[in-house]
Each structure stands twice: as C-alpha cells, then as structure tokens.
Amino acid sequence: MIEAQVQSTADGAIVYDAALGATPTADWFDAARWGALGRAAGGRGAVCFVETPVGACALRHYRRGGLAARVSADRYLWTGAERTRAFREFRLLARLANQQLPVAPPVAACFRRHGLTYRADLLTRRIDGTETLAARLAQGRLDASLAQRVGRTIARFHAAGAWHADLNAHNILVGADDAISVIDFDRGRVRAPRLAWQQGNIARLLRSLLKLGARRFDGFEARFWHPLLAAYHDAMAQRALAAPGATS
Structure with missing residues (x-):
C-alpha cells in the first residue's frame, strides 16, 4: 500500500x-x-x-x-x-x-x-518492457486479442470511477505479454460512474487512433475497434451484475 x-x-x-x-x-x-x-x-x-x-x-x-x-x-x-x-x-x-x-x-x-x-x-x-498503443498502431500490430485487453482494462478504470483527462493512444502502454497499463493522469480524478464521461473517454481514444492514421490499418474497425468496444461493454456489464445490490 x-x-x-x-x-x-x-x-x-x-x-x-x-x-x-x-x-x-x-x-x-x-x-x-x-x-x-x-x-x-x-x-x-x-x-x-x-x-x-x-x-x-x-x-x-x-x-x-x-x-x-x-x-x-x-x-x-x-x-x-x-x-x-x-x-x-x-x-x-x-x-x-x-x-x-x-x-x-x-x-x-x-x-x-x-x-x-x-x-x-x-x-x-518506470514500467519496463512496454511500448505505446500508438507505436503498435504505427507498426501495424493491432489484433482482436490486444483490443480485448485494452477494452477490459479501460472498463476496470471506469468501474472504479477513474476519469482520464486525455485518454489517447500515447497514454496506453502494452507490455511484452500484452498486459495493459495507463499512464499520465494529470488533471484526472475519481468521479461517480456515469455513461456520459465514460463514453467521452472512449470517444477521445478513438479520435486519437484515427488522428494517428488508424483507417490505414486494414480492417481497423472490424479487427480492432469493434472487439475493443465489445470487450469493454461486456466487462462493464459483468461488473454491474457483480456490484452489491445488483439483481439478475
């Protein structure tokens, strides 16, 4: 601690x-x-x-x-x-x-x-042995497995109420084993979980990827973005069901 x-x-x-x-x-x-x-x-x-x-x-x-x-x-x-x-x-x-x-x-x-x-x-x-998601994009090394890890990791932060002021491809680190970390929480804060700011974070990440040329990556949406969103929403749904007082 x-x-x-x-x-x-x-x-x-x-x-x-x-x-x-x-x-x-x-x-x-x-x-x-x-x-x-x-x-x-x-x-x-x-x-x-x-x-x-x-x-x-x-x-x-x-x-x-x-x-x-x-x-x-x-x-x-x-x-x-x-x-x-x-x-x-x-x-x-x-x-x-x-x-x-x-x-x-x-x-x-x-x-x-x-x-x-x-x-x-x-x-x-220092988190050793990592590269940014932006670097992975530049190398054309994006796939559904990585997308799912990114989506699930963002869901963990959002479920905890952690708002990142500038969630972009440079602030997401990928380890050698595809473990995901998030850095640079300047101006970030913990907020009550709300769909508006959570979706704002996701939209900011997408804008970052597109600005870095994601559309040049063959099948970006089908092979990376859609799996990321699916993993994110699935993880958020599972956490909602596991929350105290949740009903099935």
Whole structure:
C-alpha cells in the first residue's frame, strides 16, 4: 500500500510514498542531476527516464499546453498545496495503485512556489518492457486479442470511477505479454460512474487512433475497434451484475 507523507522544502513541499526506504530531496526532481549522475533518456514531452536511489523512474516536469503556454511554459496559479497538479496526480495514482489498477505507481511529487505561481514535478515507477498503443498502431500490430485487453482494462478504470483527462493512444502502454497499463493522469480524478464521461473517454481514444492514421490499418474497425468496444461493454456489464445490490 502506498501511504503519502509530506515534507516541507525551502520553497515548497514534497509528497512521497512513506514505504520508499529513502526520503526524497528537491534535487531528485532535477533532470540535469540525473543527466550527470544517473542514466537519463529523453522521453515524450517533458518526461525523462532516470535511475534514482529507489530504482528506475519516470520524471515528468509539468508544462502548460495550448494558448496558456504563450504566457508561461511551466508556471501555474497558486491555489494551495493540495490543489497543485503534482500533489493531485500523486494522490490519485496512489489511490488507483492501491486498488490494484494498472498504473505507474507514484514515488514522489513536488512543487516550488514563486509568489502567486508554482512549478511542479512528478516521479513514478518506470514500467519496463512496454511500448505505446500508438507505436503498435504505427507498426501495424493491432489484433482482436490486444483490443480485448485494452477494452477490459479501460472498463476496470471506469468501474472504479477513474476519469482520464486525455485518454489517447500515447497514454496506453502494452507490455511484452500484452498486459495493459495507463499512464499520465494529470488533471484526472475519481468521479461517480456515469455513461456520459465514460463514453467521452472512449470517444477521445478513438479520435486519437484515427488522428494517428488508424483507417490505414486494414480492417481497423472490424479487427480492432469493434472487439475493443465489445470487450469493454461486456466487462462493464459483468461488473454491474457483480456490484452489491445488483439483481439478475
């Protein structure tokens, strides 16, 4: 079980897993340090892979997107420690990991306050031996079996009320054994299960796949998308029947 512990720093605070066996310090979130002292590799966006004192991790620096990035690339409005992007994502990931959902377990998160703004970073466990669903699509390696695994995994998150703010093909990881994980829960939250947001998640994933050229994949809908939807709806139906108070 991940138990969050918070400690103050000179200009902010760090929340971390109390069971780490080590206490993270501010320099754990300095990508330049790992470039000099650890094995670092550039990742998608602001993510790099680092070797920390507690093992291999992914380090993400929070960056703004869209029009907001023109004002500031990585500063956010300060509204309190527990409302920072890093603390919220850490606590959400801890909750999901403690429910045995396939996420990258959080290691630590920090913010550094600068007056009315802050910057933030997140360390999660690195999930080795995976590639993104987007990479599988680019390689033409989509099939019904993989689709069913993806559909069932999304159903597990939805049944738990886990809403992903940007469910796309880059945020779904496929392991060597086709085990599925979901990453990047920035701005995500736990919501009461409702068809509207659940279907919105599914629609967002489809838009992502189509944008990446899924229609060029021979039989995409019949060989991948329809099996994904069938597995998703079947898993949701089974969980509804198994829920306390359900009637047959």
